[in-house]
Amino acid sequence: MANENENLTVRERQAIQTRKNLLDAGKAIFLENGFQKATISQMIKRAHTGYGTAYVYFKNKDDLLIVLMEEVMEKFYQVAEQSFEPKSKGEAQEQISEQVRLFLMLAVEEKAMMNVIKEAIGVSQEVEQRWNLIRERFIERISVDVRYSQKKGLANPTFNPVLVARGWFYANEMFMWDCVKGDNLFSIDDVIMNLTQLYVDGLY
Amino acid sequence: MANENENLTVRERQAIQTRKNLLDAGKAIFLENGFQKATISQMIKRAHTGYGTAYVYFKNKDDLLIVLMEEVMEKFYQVAEQSFEPKSKGEAQEQISEQVRLFLMLAVEEKAMMNVIKEAIGVSQEVEQRWNLIRERFIERISVDVRYSQKKGLANPTFNPVLVARGWFYANEMFMWDCVKGDNLFSIDDVIMNLTQLYVDGLY
Amino acid sequence: MANENENLTVRERQAIQTRKNLLDAGKAIFLENGFQKATISQMIKRAHTGYGTAYVYFKNKDDLLIVLMEEVMEKFYQVAEQSFEPKSKGEAQEQISEQVRLFLMLAVEEKAMMNVIKEAIGVSQEVEQRWNLIRERFIERISVDVRYSQKKGLANPTFNPVLVARGWFYANEMFMWDCVKGDNLFSIDDVIMNLTQLYVDGLY
Amino acid sequence: MANENENLTVRERQAIQTRKNLLDAGKAIFLENGFQKATISQMIKRAHTGYGTAYVYFKNKDDLLIVLMEEVMEKFYQVAEQSFEPKSKGEAQEQISEQVRLFLMLAVEEKAMMNVIKEAIGVSQEVEQRWNLIRERFIERISVDVRYSQKKGLANPTFNPVLVARGWFYANEMFMWDCVKGDNLFSIDDVIMNLTQLYVDGLY
DNA sequence: CATGAATGAGAATTCATTCAT
DNA sequence: CATGAATGAATTCTCATTCAT
Numbered sequence: 001m002a003n004e005n006e007n008l009t010v011r012e013r014q015a016i017q018t019r020k021n022l023l024d025a026g027k028a029i030f031l032e033n034g035f036q037k038a039t040i041s042q043m044i045k046r047a048h049t050g051y052g053t054a055y056v057y058f059k060n061k062d063d064l065l066i067v068l069m070e071e072v073m074e075k076f077y078q079v080a081e082q083s084f085e086p087k088s089k090g091e092a093q094e095q096i097s098e099q100v101r102l103f104l105m106l107a108v109e110e111k112a113m114m115n116v117i118k119e120a121i122g123v124s125q126e127v128e129q130r131w132n133l134i135r136e137r138f139i140e141r142i143s144v145d146v147r148y149s150q151k152k153g154l155a156n157p158t159f160n161p162v163l164v165a166r167g168w169f170y171a172n173e174m175f176m177w178d179c180v181k182g183d184n185l186f187s188i189d190d191v192i193m194n195l196t197q198l199y200v201d202g203l204y
Numbered sequence: 205m206a207n208e209n210e211n212l213t214v215r216e217r218q219a220i221q222t223r224k225n226l227l228d229a230g231k232a233i234f235l236e237n238g239f240q241k242a243t244i245s246q247m248i249k250r251a252h253t254g255y256g257t258a259y260v261y262f263k264n265k266d267d268l269l270i271v272l273m274e275e276v277m278e279k280f281y282q283v284a285e286q287s288f289e290p291k292s293k294g295e296a297q298e299q300i301s302e303q304v305r306l307f308l309m310l311a312v313e314e315k316a317m318m319n320v321i322k323e324a325i326g327v328s329q330e331v332e333q334r335w336n337l338i339r340e341r342f343i344e345r346i347s348v349d350v351r352y353s354q355k356k357g358l359a360n361p362t363f364n365p366v367l368v369a370r371g372w373f374y375a376n377e378m379f380m381w382d383c384v385k386g387d388n389l390f391s392i393d394d395v396i397m398n399l400t401q402l403y404v405d406g407l408y
Numbered sequence: 409m410a411n412e413n414e415n416l417t418v419r420e421r422q423a424i425q426t427r428k429n430l431l432d433a434g435k436a437i438f439l440e441n442g443f444q445k446a447t448i449s450q451m452i453k454r455a456h457t458g459y460g461t462a463y464v465y466f467k468n469k470d471d472l473l474i475v476l477m478e479e480v481m482e483k484f485y486q487v488a489e490q491s492f493e494p495k496s497k498g499e500a501q502e503q504i505s506e507q508v509r510l511f512l513m514l515a516v517e518e519k520a521m522m523n524v525i526k527e528a529i530g531v532s533q534e535v536e537q538r539w540n541l542i543r544e545r546f547i548e549r550i551s552v553d554v555r556y557s558q559k560k561g562l563a564n565p566t567f568n569p570v571l572v573a574r575g576w577f578y579a580n581e582m583f584m585w586d587c588v589k590g591d592n593l594f595s596i597d598d599v600i601m602n603l604t605q606l607y608v609d610g611l612y
Numbered sequence: 613m614a615n616e617n618e619n620l621t622v623r624e625r626q627a628i629q630t631r632k633n634l635l636d637a638g639k640a641i642f643l644e645n646g647f648q649k650a651t652i653s654q655m656i657k658r659a660h661t662g663y664g665t666a667y668v669y670f671k672n673k674d675d676l677l678i679v680l681m682e683e684v685m686e687k688f689y690q691v692a693e694q695s696f697e698p699k700s701k702g703e704a705q706e707q708i709s710e711q712v713r714l715f716l717m718l719a720v721e722e723k724a725m726m727n728v729i730k731e732a733i734g735v736s737q738e739v740e741q742r743w744n745l746i747r748e749r750f751i752e753r754i755s756v757d758v759r760y761s762q763k764k765g766l767a768n769p770t771f772n773p774v775l776v777a778r779g780w781f782y783a784n785e786m787f788m789w790d791c792v793k794g795d796n797l798f799s800i801d802d803v804i805m806n807l808t809q810l811y812v813d814g815l816y
Numbered sequence: 817c818a819t820g821a822a823t824g825a826g827a828a829t830t831c832a833t834t835c836a837t
Numbered sequence: 838c839a840t841g842a843a844t845g846a847a848t849t850c851t852c853a854t855t856c857a858t
Contacts, residue, residue, distance in 0.1 A: 011858070015821065039848065050823040055850065122326020156405070163390060163398040167375040174374035186367060194367040201360070202406025219838070243831060254840035259833070419837075423842065447827060458844040463829070530734020564813070571798060571806040575783040582782035594775060602775040609768070610814025623817065630817085651852065662819035667854070 019057045021047040026064045031112050035065065035120040062126045065116070069127070072113050073134050079103055080138050084145040089154060093200040100172060100192050107176045108188075114180040135173065139165050146203070155203050168199055223261045225251040230268045235316050239269065239324040266330040273321050273331070276314050277338050283307055284342050288349040293358060297404040304376060304396050311380045312392070318384040339377065343369045350407070359407050372403055427465045429455040434472045439520050443473065443528040470532045473524070477535070480521050481542050487511055488546050492553040497562060501608040508580060508600050515584045516596075522588040543581065547573050554611070563611050576607055631669045633659040638676045643724050647677065647732040674738040677728070681739070684725050685746050691715055692750050696757045701766060705812040712784060712804050719788045720800075726792040747785065751777045758815070767815050780811055 008016075025047035029038045040061055044054050058064040079102045086092035107114050120127040142165035149155035175191050178184075229251035233242045244265055248258050262268040283306045290296035311318055324331040346369035353359035379395050382388075433455035437446045448469055452462050466472040487510045494500035515522050528535040550573035557563035583599050586592075637659035641650045652673055656666050670676040691714040698704035719726050732739040754777035761767035787803050790796075 009858090011819090011821065018821080040850085041848075051825080052823050052851075053821080056821070056823095060850080122332075128326075159402065160394060160398050163395055164402060167379065167399050167402065170378035171371040171374045174378065175371065190364060191367060194364050195371050198363065198368060198371065198403070198406040200406070202402040202404075215838070222838085244833085245831070248841095255832095255842085256834080256840050257838080260838070264832070419840090419842070426842080448829090449827070459846080460830075460844050461842080464842070464844095468828080530740075536734075567810065568802060568806050571803060572810060575787065575807050575810065578783045578786035579779040582786065583779065598772060599775060602772050603779050606771065606776060606779065606814040607810070608814075610810040610812070627817070652854085653852075656820095663821085663853095664819050664855080665817085668817070672853070 018047075018049060018053060022049060022054055022057055023064070023067060027068050027113070030065065030068070030116045035061075035116050036123060062120070062124045065120050065124075065127060066130050068113070069117050069120075069130065069134075072110050072117070075106055075110075076103065076134075077137070079106060080141045084148065086149065086152075086154065089200065092149060092154060093196060096200060097192055097196045100196055101188075103172060104176055104179050104188055104192065107180050111180050111182070114176075118177060118180065135169065139169050142169055149203070159203060164203060171195060171199075222251075222253060222257065226253065226258055226261055227268070227271065231272055231317070234269065234272070234320045239320050240327060266324070266328045269320070269324050269328075269331060270334050272317070273324075273334065273338075276317050276321070279310055279314075280307065280338075281341070283310060284345045288352065290353065290356075290358065293404065296353060296358060297400060300404060301396055301400045304400055305392075307376060308380055308383050308392055308396065311384050315384050315386070318380075322381060322384065339373065343373045346373055353407070363407060368407060375399060375403075426455075426457060426461060430457060430462055430465055431472070431475060435476050435521070438473065438476070438524045443469075443524050444531060470528070470534045473528050473532075473535060474538050476521070477525050477528075477538065477542075480518050480525070483514055483518075484511065484542075485545070487514060488549045492556065494557065494560075494562065497608065500557060500562060501604060504608060505600055505604045508604055509596075511580060512584055512587050512596055512600070515588050519588050519590070522584075526585060526588065543577065547577050550577055557611070567611060572611060579603060579607075630659075630661060630665060634661060634666055634669055634676070635679065639680055639725070642677065642680070642728045647728050648735055674732070674736045677732050677736075677739060678742050680725070681729050681732075681742065681746075684722050684729070687718055687722075688715065688746075689749070691718060692753045696760065698761065698764075698766065701812065704761060704766060705808060708812060709804055709808045712808055713800075715784060716788055716791050716800055716804065719792050723792050723794070726788075730789060730792065747781065751781050754781055761815070771815060776815060783807060 022043060025043045025045075026038075028046060029042045032038075033042070038061065040054050041051075043064075044051055047054075054064075058067070079099060082099060084095055084099075086095055117127070117131070121131045122128075139162070143161045146155060146159070146161035146164050150157045150159070150161065172195070175195065178186075179188060179191075226247065229247045229249075230242075232250060233246045236242075237246070242265070244255070244258055247268075248255055251258075258268070262271070283303060286299075286303060288299055288303075290299055321331070321335070325335045326332075343366070347365045350359060350363070350365035350368050354361045354363070354365065376399070379399065382390075383392060383395075430451060433451045433453075434446075436454060437450045440446075441450070446469065448462050449459075451472075452459055455462075462472075466475070487507060490503075490507060490510075492503055492507075494503055525535070525539070529539045530536075547570070551569045554563060554567070554569035554572050558565045558567070558569065580603070583603065586594075587596060587599075634655065637655045637657075638650075640658060641654045644650075645654070650673070652663070652666055655676075656663055659666075666676070670679070691711060694707075694711060696707055696711075698707055729739070729743070733743045734740075751774070755773045758767060758771070758773035758776055762769045762771070762773065784807070787807065790798075791800060791803075
């Protein structure tokens, strides 16, 4: 506990704090202005650091957002990582349904940040690449679940798990962006029900 | 003499030609440099017109791309507009499969232009909005097909046609961007087969 | 018809004027602040043009200075281009002496600008290259004179005209920079006398 | 000799080593990147020292280069300091010729470093001043030689030794920079021969 | 002796767009 | 219908140097 800090010199602790200040300030500025309009100037001003300091810790604006993005996505990973060991089609549907709900809810909770991220994905090569990595991680996890269900004789074994996982995630991701955008044309529950049912009916 | 009419006609013809030159030059420049790096300068230079001329025909760079985009999407609309009146689940699967194939093939054919469009969607509000409109048009058309199948007793009537159509299109669209990106991890045929089967098995 | 031409000419005339304004302003700013400290901002401000305008006419600060430099060097070229057709060693010494005098006088006259140029040569690759070109032009001209004297039997024919011309110009150039620098340790007349005598005694 | 080090405390020895590391690293970095692109960062990294350490030993980047420059110039001084006591014009020409050869050869040997120095002279006031000092030292030495020859009745006594020495060194210096630049348009031997002959024929 | 976190000045530059001709 | 000279906003990112530890 206290040991952790004892291992660090005063200098190191200050450095960590400075980085954190920058991250916090960056997040606030991004949320206020969006990705493109946000400037490093604003951030260092709010973090009470010097101009060069930001560049000690982050290569540039994109880089800072990526760190923030990973932080947010951490929560999503936890949802994706949930154990999935259904014993029947019914159980599968229930669990998948629940996972989709958590996924969308999380997105809605982090709505503001997700919108910044979406903007950044379109604008910054680097951020887009990072998002693709994140996506692949989700798809990979879903593939495992599909394979599990196939092995257990619950899911149609003729499907290619990777392609199914990919298609399934794509639909979810796009609905997620819809939810985040805010002009909610549909109830989230309707989306979940229809989406899951179609998937489960098709796959299982 | 019919001089006046002929003069007007000549003028009109010149105008049409100028517009076409601009469009052709614009397309070439977009394909060479991508959306952001492309400049109006380059375009008017290649079209052998003056700076201001481009603005006679197009509101701005985004506007020019949108015209180009609509031109390309016209072909896609034709695929979407194909009659869909299956008499059995088998026929449905066959027809949907074929439609997906045409959709993806078209995208691959127009690969270069689709990549420019993708870039522009991320960067330009206007283009993004236009793309959303295009997307809605596709989804609308699919909804009609779903409803038809439900009415005919082929498709599960408990599904919300709009949500199903949307989810289905989202998956297709994302795979389309994958195909267009070029690092083809999967065979298009595998994608089509798995995607269609899952959809048809789930819906019908 | 004539009107159209006049309109075009008006435009062109304005453009030429704008360019001239920029050049004049640029020169003034360079003289006031030196090469490195001078900024395009200051120049456009003094020329009463917009920021972008400067970049319509000049690629960058270096480019603008090069134009100014060529303007100044034009006067030097005229000295170098003077006819040189001595009939005796005495005449040669007299003419060379006179040329060196004009060369150094000119440099002293344009002292301020020459100092800017010297600074720029050290700092900007482009300017340095341009200066090398200018130098070669002088050396080339001197070579011609040396060859003339050799042909006339006045100068020692065993010397390589190009190398002699180069060495001779180098010494002159360096003394020129000394004169321009201002801490005149020597009288210009002494420099001319000694330099020319050594050269003429050696070569003729 | 080894005593010198034995007299030093561990601390002092470490300090000397650190300084040497910095100097070596600095030289390597300068040679790799040129003067302007070289950064202190790179140097301290390669020398395995901390940021501040470099500033314990050197006032700044220019200062470090000056130390390196003096080291290189030391060899040149030795050439300049060679005894010069010719008994005839022939001997003078021979000795001067040899000195020029050594001078140019040395420059070519240290080509890489000389190029860095040239860049630095143009960019840094401090380095330029130091170079001027070095130059004066050479000129001073040559003046002594000229005076010696005049006293011995070998050289024309009407010449101002200081001005002759200066002109002579200027020509040599400039040819030296040419040799160092690398696009060798002339054979070094031709340069030496022509240059020396002109000088000796003129002066003696 | 050694360190390294923090600093901050500041000039260049682009290109879509306008509007007078 | 066509032109093209003029505009100008606004952020980036570097790196030598300092000084508290």
